Structure formats: C-alpha cells, structure tokens
Amino acid sequence: MTDYLLTDVSPLGEAATDVLLADGRIAALGADARARANDDAVTIDGAGLVLLPGLVDLHTHLREPGREDAETIRTGTRAAALGGFTAVHAMANTSPTQDTAGVVEQVWRLGREAGWVDVHPVGAVTVGLEGERLAELGAMADSQAQVRVFSDDGRCVHDPVVMRRALEYVKAFDGVVAQHAQEPRLTEGAQMHEGVVSAELGLAGWPAVAEEAIIARDVLLAEHVGSRLHVCHLSTAGSVEIVRWAKSRGIDVTAEATPHHLVLTDEEARGYDPVFKVNPPLRTQADVDAVRAGLEDGTIDIVATDHAPHTREDKDCEWAAAAFGMTGLETALSVVQETMVDTGRMTWADVARVLSTNPARIGRVADHGRPVAVGEPANLVLVDPAARRTVVPEEQATKSTNSPFRGRELHGRVVATFLRGRATVLDGAPVDESQVVA
Amino acid sequence: MRHLLSAGDLTPAEAVTILDTAAQMAATQEREIKKLPTLRGRTVVNLFFEDSTRTRISFETAAKRLSADVINFSAKGSSVSKGESLKDTALTLQAMGADAVVIRHQASGAPHTLATSGWTHGAVVNAGDGTHQHPTQALLDAYTLRRHLVGDGGRSDVTGRDLEGLKVAIVGDVLHSRVARSNVQLLHTLGAEVTLVGPPTLVPVGVGAWTARVSYHLDEVIADEKPDAVMMLRVQRERMSSAGGGFFPSPLEYTRGYGLDARRLAALPDHAIVLHPGPMNRGLEISADAADSPRAVIVEQVANGVAVRMAVLYLLLAGGAPATNERADA
Structure with a gap:
C-alpha cells in the first residue's frame, strides 16, 4: 500500500505541518513525518491546502436498489469521494425499501465492493415507509450493516404513537430516529414554500408550520421517553427556534441543514425550472439567514447533503410533474465554505465538526470524524480553499444532472480524499477504479 | 411581445395596444363577412391538456376568423398521469410546424416551461395554467x-x-x-x-x-x-x-x-x-x-373574448398595427 507524505498542509486550517499516512493510519505529524517517510512514499505538496477529517454524510440517496437509472452505489459513492466524503449514510427509500436485514446488508456489501467510501445503510422506521408498523429495526441493527440510523425520509413518521414507539425501541441498540418533518395533511399536493412567491406562481404551498409542528411534537416525545432524535434537513427559522429551545431544555436532539437551504431561496422557483423543486422546499431569505445563524451557534449540528439524484425525464417537464430533490455530494463542501467560512462565521475546525465529527457521532460511525492525530485512521480530505470552479453537472461523477448550481462559480475544491490511507481522489480527480476496490 | 404567458408581463402600453387592436377586430366582426386574411398560411395549435370547451372554441374561432389553419390537440392525461409528456407533445407539434401554440394545462408554469425550454419555436399563448394565470x-x-x-x-x-x-x-x-x-x-x-x-x-x-x-x-x-x-x-x-x-x-x-x-x-x-x-x-x-x-x-x-384573442394572435404572429380593411378572398 502506498504511503503518502502531505507537506505543508493546514490541519483544520491551523498551522501548516507535514503529515505521513502509512498502513491506513496517520503515522506521523510534523518533522517526524518527513523523517519517517520511506523512499517510495508519494509526496503531495499541500501548501495552502486545508486538511480535514474525511467528510461524513448522514443523508444520501444512492438510489440502488431500484433506481439505478438515476444513481448506483458505485456512481454515488464515487461522487461522494470527489466531494471529500469518506462515509455516507444511504437513505432507506430504495426499491425494495431498506426495511429488512437482507436489503441493508445488500447495500452495505455493494458499498464495500465499490470501495469509494464507507456506506452505512439507513434502515426504514416502518415497513415500506408506510408509517404504520415498525420495520424489524433490531434485525437491521444486528445485521452486518450494523444500522444505527433509522428514517422514513421522503415521508414523515407522522403517527405520534408510531414515532413514540420508534424513539423508544431504538434505545436498545443506541440507534437514532432521523425524522423527515412534514405534516402530511398540511402538505397535500404541496409544490413549494407557501408564501409570497407561491401565491403569485399559483403553486400549492408547503407551509413552514408543517415542518415546525412535527419538530415541536417530536422533541417533546423524545424528552418524554428519554430518547435521542435527529431532525433531517431543517429548513425554517421557526424550526431553528424550536431546536434551540429543545436543546436549552436538555432534550437529546440533533439537527441537520442541507447546503441548498444555506444558500437558495424560493425566488428560484420563479422560472418554473424543476431543478429547484426539493423537499423540504427552498424557503425565504429570512429562513436562510436563520439556518446559517443556527449552524453558526451550534443549534444545527451538521450539514448533510440530501443528495437526491433524478433522471432527466423526472426533471425535464412541468414543475408539478417533476420529482423532488437535487444532487449535492460534489458541491456541499464548497457551499459551506462560501456561506460560512469565507464569510467569517465559521472556522475550518467548525467545518470538520459539522461535516465530519458530529455526523459520525450521530450515526455512531467509529472510524470517521476523528481528530487529525497520530494513530488515527487515515480518513482525510485535502481541500484547496483558494480554488474557484464552475459547476457543470454533466461533468460530475454523479449519474444525474439535477444540480441547482449549474453554471455557478463555487469556492474551494477537493484536491485529495483518503479512505483508510488509500487515495480515492488525487489532484481533484478520482483515482482509477482498480485502485479503490479493496 | 414574443409570447403571452402572464398578464404581469404586459406593460401599460402593450395592454392598451391589445385592447385597441381588439376593438378594431370587434369592428370587423360586425361585418357580414367576418373572416380576415391576415394569418393565412399560419398554423395555430390549440394544445389542451385540460378540458375547456369554451376557451378552446374561443381561440379556435379567433384563429379561423384570421384565416389561420387551426389544429386542435386534446391531450388529456399529460405526463402527470404518465401519458405522453408535455415535452414530446411539444416536439411533435414543432415538427408539424406550429407558428403559435395556445396551451391550457393543469400544471402552473407549463406554458412558461414550454416557452423557455426550446421545445417549440412558435409563440406560446397561455390559455390557463393551473392556479397561475389566464x-x-x-x-x-x-x-x-x-x-x-x-x-x-x-x-x-x-x-x-x-x-x-x-x-x-x-x-x-x-x-x-x-x-x-x-x-x-x-x-x-x-x-x-x-x-x-x-x-x-x-x-x-x-x-x-x-x-x-x-x-x-x-x-x-x-x-x-x-x-x-x-x-x-x-x-x-x-x-x-x-x-x-x-x-x-x-x-x-x-x-x-x-x-x-x-x-x-x-x-x-x-x-x-x-x-x-x-x-x-x-x-x-x-x-x-x-x-x-x-x-x-x-x-x-364571451364575444369580447374572440376579439381579444384575435388581437393577441394577430399581434404575436403578424406584428404591427392591424390592417383591418383587407378582405378575405371570397
């Protein structure tokens, strides 16, 4: 296995140093790194580059099994590696649904065979995501996939009794329920955020209260039964307030925001381009501001992509007929850099926290989100914050082209990604596939 | 004016021009021979994804009074219900050479999508889209x-x-x-x-x-x-x-x-x-x-609807001020 000597890199954006990767671990730091590097170690000039723990996505749709025309585990995890990720959580709304030990093990195994990142399947909370009876959560937890995150994402566990049972049940194996907060009756036929823009465009509204009401209920349920709760893709100012309040009460709740909710607003819907159709919908500028503030002050624990690839035919149509969702794996880090770091609101250490340490902790992923320290697993990403790049969806590794950032110049670029010391990305490009397969 | 998608797109001057043109069109409709030769050889497609006999007949009458060829395309069951998609329908009509597409659709924004997608080169007239515009x-x-x-x-x-x-x-x-x-x-x-x-x-x-x-x-x-x-x-x-x-x-x-x-x-x-x-x-x-x-x-x-739609089709397809003294060939 190749050793890598990263010279003059800035771990978490701090003082530059040298880092030696050998035998899948961080073997040495500082002067020691050069001294201990053997002759055939590959040296990467890291001057000006930031070294972060490999990113961990708690919310990815890999679409396999079932919609391999939109994404496969291979294409999706390759996109993840290019985005700087070393682990992703594959959402359960596949076909068949990831609601049995058999299906989650299949996804886990396909992820291992692909080799680009560690794939941690999310288990469905209820059978078929129908919201009626619990899936075999224990069997999924005990399977080879060792599922710890359970979610009906795409749908809300709306029945309060089912939600309560799920919150209680997963305590037995330290699991967490990740809720897609959407009151179904308040969002029947909903197409976009309900407000000034939806009123004008004549698109059925998805009111903020439909998200906030579920979050409010769930934090109280979590408090009542003493469980931990994770809130997926929080998108409104009111949701930030509710989570802030819940945390102040000591409720064990974590929350995520997506990159797109950090930067895009419902104004994007005005052109009726379905690439901007997403669930939860793009909100107002006031919501974007509140989500940024929540991420800055720690109310929001993580950024997760909600990478949702869709085929062209599912987006190349009128708005109402289009699917919800946008891709995000290859743009997430840039959006966080642009909105939070380059604005001075967060440090690179904060980025490591919200994109690696915290998601790894919430998902109970042991070998990711670790400090940059000797002896730690070499799951790392090297970022060039000074780079500028224009998004061309057709050139991305994801199989789908529904990026909302088409044509947009983004800040920063992933230079290299390492999974257990093995490079998956070098010089900003994926390594040859034969190199990653374990 | 390239398309008519939303009433909000019209300037005061454009709106008044349409009303004035409609008045001239209405005057021609008092005549014994109501047909004008203005749009002879042009093709207007009425593309209706949603039932609306009244609106379709009004547009059809308007186009025929201007001597345009009219194709009525009723496509109930759009891509929403997994029938033929708006895109394929539009490409089909484009291949047939539509100069204007009058579209009624249950999805808000469908005319906007049609006009901006490149699926058709013709003028797009919104004949009612979802809960958006008419x-x-x-x-x-x-x-x-x-x-x-x-x-x-x-x-x-x-x-x-x-x-x-x-x-x-x-x-x-x-x-x-x-x-x-x-x-x-x-x-x-x-x-x-x-x-x-x-x-x-x-x-x-x-x-x-x-x-x-x-x-x-x-x-x-x-x-x-x-x-x-x-x-x-x-x-x-x-x-x-x-x-x-x-x-x-x-x-x-x-x-x-x-x-x-x-x-x-x-x-x-x-x-x-x-x-x-x-x-x-x-x-x-x-x-x-x-x-x-x-x-x-x-x-x-209802009668005014025909005159207004004549004016809109005229202004989109013929441009300039109408010459309503022309007489249709007998």
Whole structure:
C-alpha cells in the first residue's frame, strides 16, 4: 500500500505541518513525518491546502436498489469521494425499501465492493415507509450493516404513537430516529414554500408550520421517553427556534441543514425550472439567514447533503410533474465554505465538526470524524480553499444532472480524499477504479 | 411581445395596444363577412391538456376568423398521469410546424416551461395554467370594463384609454383562481383599483404582496367602496368537502356571505356591471337574478373574448398595427 507524505498542509486550517499516512493510519505529524517517510512514499505538496477529517454524510440517496437509472452505489459513492466524503449514510427509500436485514446488508456489501467510501445503510422506521408498523429495526441493527440510523425520509413518521414507539425501541441498540418533518395533511399536493412567491406562481404551498409542528411534537416525545432524535434537513427559522429551545431544555436532539437551504431561496422557483423543486422546499431569505445563524451557534449540528439524484425525464417537464430533490455530494463542501467560512462565521475546525465529527457521532460511525492525530485512521480530505470552479453537472461523477448550481462559480475544491490511507481522489480527480476496490 | 404567458408581463402600453387592436377586430366582426386574411398560411395549435370547451372554441374561432389553419390537440392525461409528456407533445407539434401554440394545462408554469425550454419555436399563448394565470381572460375582462365604464359608457371613442380610477371587486375563490391572479396584475397595470373579496380560507397566504386590497366582507365592500364592477369567480362545489380541502362549511353559508343575489345587486351603484368568467354555478356564487340582469355583461364577455384573442394572435404572429380593411378572398 502506498504511503503518502502531505507537506505543508493546514490541519483544520491551523498551522501548516507535514503529515505521513502509512498502513491506513496517520503515522506521523510534523518533522517526524518527513523523517519517517520511506523512499517510495508519494509526496503531495499541500501548501495552502486545508486538511480535514474525511467528510461524513448522514443523508444520501444512492438510489440502488431500484433506481439505478438515476444513481448506483458505485456512481454515488464515487461522487461522494470527489466531494471529500469518506462515509455516507444511504437513505432507506430504495426499491425494495431498506426495511429488512437482507436489503441493508445488500447495500452495505455493494458499498464495500465499490470501495469509494464507507456506506452505512439507513434502515426504514416502518415497513415500506408506510408509517404504520415498525420495520424489524433490531434485525437491521444486528445485521452486518450494523444500522444505527433509522428514517422514513421522503415521508414523515407522522403517527405520534408510531414515532413514540420508534424513539423508544431504538434505545436498545443506541440507534437514532432521523425524522423527515412534514405534516402530511398540511402538505397535500404541496409544490413549494407557501408564501409570497407561491401565491403569485399559483403553486400549492408547503407551509413552514408543517415542518415546525412535527419538530415541536417530536422533541417533546423524545424528552418524554428519554430518547435521542435527529431532525433531517431543517429548513425554517421557526424550526431553528424550536431546536434551540429543545436543546436549552436538555432534550437529546440533533439537527441537520442541507447546503441548498444555506444558500437558495424560493425566488428560484420563479422560472418554473424543476431543478429547484426539493423537499423540504427552498424557503425565504429570512429562513436562510436563520439556518446559517443556527449552524453558526451550534443549534444545527451538521450539514448533510440530501443528495437526491433524478433522471432527466423526472426533471425535464412541468414543475408539478417533476420529482423532488437535487444532487449535492460534489458541491456541499464548497457551499459551506462560501456561506460560512469565507464569510467569517465559521472556522475550518467548525467545518470538520459539522461535516465530519458530529455526523459520525450521530450515526455512531467509529472510524470517521476523528481528530487529525497520530494513530488515527487515515480518513482525510485535502481541500484547496483558494480554488474557484464552475459547476457543470454533466461533468460530475454523479449519474444525474439535477444540480441547482449549474453554471455557478463555487469556492474551494477537493484536491485529495483518503479512505483508510488509500487515495480515492488525487489532484481533484478520482483515482482509477482498480485502485479503490479493496 | 414574443409570447403571452402572464398578464404581469404586459406593460401599460402593450395592454392598451391589445385592447385597441381588439376593438378594431370587434369592428370587423360586425361585418357580414367576418373572416380576415391576415394569418393565412399560419398554423395555430390549440394544445389542451385540460378540458375547456369554451376557451378552446374561443381561440379556435379567433384563429379561423384570421384565416389561420387551426389544429386542435386534446391531450388529456399529460405526463402527470404518465401519458405522453408535455415535452414530446411539444416536439411533435414543432415538427408539424406550429407558428403559435395556445396551451391550457393543469400544471402552473407549463406554458412558461414550454416557452423557455426550446421545445417549440412558435409563440406560446397561455390559455390557463393551473392556479397561475389566464391572461386572455383578464384582457377580455379589461376590454369589457373599458367598453362599459370608460368614456361615457362606450358613447365616445376609448382608443388609447386605460382603466384609471375604476374600482373593481373580484369575489370568490381567489386561492385557486388564475382569473383572479391575471386580473389583479392587469387591472393594476391599467390603473384600476382592485379589491379581492372572499372567505379567508380562499385567499392565499402571501396575498399581501399583491397590488390589491383584501376584504372578507362583500356587503362592506359594496357599501363602502361602491365598486364600478363586480367580478364573480367560479367556486367549485367540491372545495367544501373534506377531501376537497374543507374550505367552507356549506354552499349555503358561502352563498350567504359571498353570493351575488338580487339584494346585493340592488346595493351596487347604478352604473356598476357584473362579470363572470364562466361557467357559472347559478345559485352558488351568483343567483339567476344577478346572472340574467341587464347589468350582467357575461354573455358579452364571451364575444369580447374572440376579439381579444384575435388581437393577441394577430399581434404575436403578424406584428404591427392591424390592417383591418383587407378582405378575405371570397
């Protein structure tokens, strides 16, 4: 296995140093790194580059099994590696649904065979995501996939009794329920955020209260039964307030925001381009501001992509007929850099926290989100914050082209990604596939 | 003007030009031979993804009176129900050489998508999309208002005139109404003052940004504002059911609060007129007394619709001022 000597890199954006990767671990730091590097170690000039723990996505749709025309585990995890990720959580709304030990093990195994990142399947909370009876959560937890995150994402566990049972049940194996907060009756036929823009465009509204009401209920349920709760893709100012309040009460709740909710607003819907159709919908500028503030002050624990690839035919149509969702794996880090770091609101250490340490902790992923320290697993990403790049969806590794950032110049670029010391990305490009397969 | 997608896209000058052109078109319709040769050899496609016999016939009549070839394409069951997609339908029509596509679609924004996608090179005319826009309806309403209420009630020439100072109440299901959205924008552009009236459940969240006042009380609006015109919107009966959204408790309660009956008709100023885009629910939003009264201009709206649509097709496809002295070949 190749050793890598990263010279003059800035771990978490701090003082530059040298880092030696050998035998899948961080073997040495500082002067020691050069001294201990053997002759055939590959040296990467890291001057000006930031070294972060490999990113961990708690919310990815890999679409396999079932919609391999939109994404496969291979294409999706390759996109993840290019985005700087070393682990992703594959959402359960596949076909068949990831609601049995058999299906989650299949996804886990396909992820291992692909080799680009560690794939941690999310288990469905209820059978078929129908919201009626619990899936075999224990069997999924005990399977080879060792599922710890359970979610009906795409749908809300709306029945309060089912939600309560799920919150209680997963305590037995330290699991967490990740809720897609959407009151179904308040969002029947909903197409976009309900407000000034939806009123004008004549698109059925998805009111903020439909998200906030579920979050409010769930934090109280979590408090009542003493469980931990994770809130997926929080998108409104009111949701930030509710989570802030819940945390102040000591409720064990974590929350995520997506990159797109950090930067895009419902104004994007005005052109009726379905690439901007997403669930939860793009909100107002006031919501974007509140989500940024929540991420800055720690109310929001993580950024997760909600990478949702869709085929062209599912987006190349009128708005109402289009699917919800946008891709995000290859743009997430840039959006966080642009909105939070380059604005001075967060440090690179904060980025490591919200994109690696915290998601790894919430998902109970042991070998990711670790400090940059000797002896730690070499799951790392090297970022060039000074780079500028224009998004061309057709050139991305994801199989789908529904990026909302088409044509947009983004800040920063992933230079290299390492999974257990093995490079998956070098010089900003994926390594040859034969190199990653374990 | 390349397309007509939204009433909000029209400048005051463009809107007045359409009304003036419609007046000229209407004049030609008084003649024995109504057909003009203006669009001979041009093809207008009526692409209807949603049933609307009235609107389709109106556009068809308008196009035929201008000597255009008309193709009616009824495509009920769009991509929403996994039939042929809007895209493939549009590409098919493009291949057949459509100069203009008149589109009615249940999805808000479908005409916008058609016009900006490159799927068709023809002019796109929005004949009603979802709960978004119905610009030719607003234009025919404006034309009707101008004819009756501007320049001594039609006794003097109104060419070039807008609707400055007119007060119009639009009553009913504003939430689901493309007619209301189009009229709010166009009537404001033309200088009229619009008041929207309906139960709060049928007024959209976000209406505060519209160029209109909002009231929940029809009797107050009639008494206090003395509107020059009242435009009644169609209310679908299914809206009251729980499955339909439960927007109001019963048809009777709706009618009591927002129906135009003989009593409210009598309370209107003497010169005020009553409009309705049709089809009417007699006994729900409008009583027979009101619908059949001499102040109702509902049937005339239909005739004006043809003239306005002739004007729109003419301005989109022929450009410039109309030469209505031309005579069709016998």
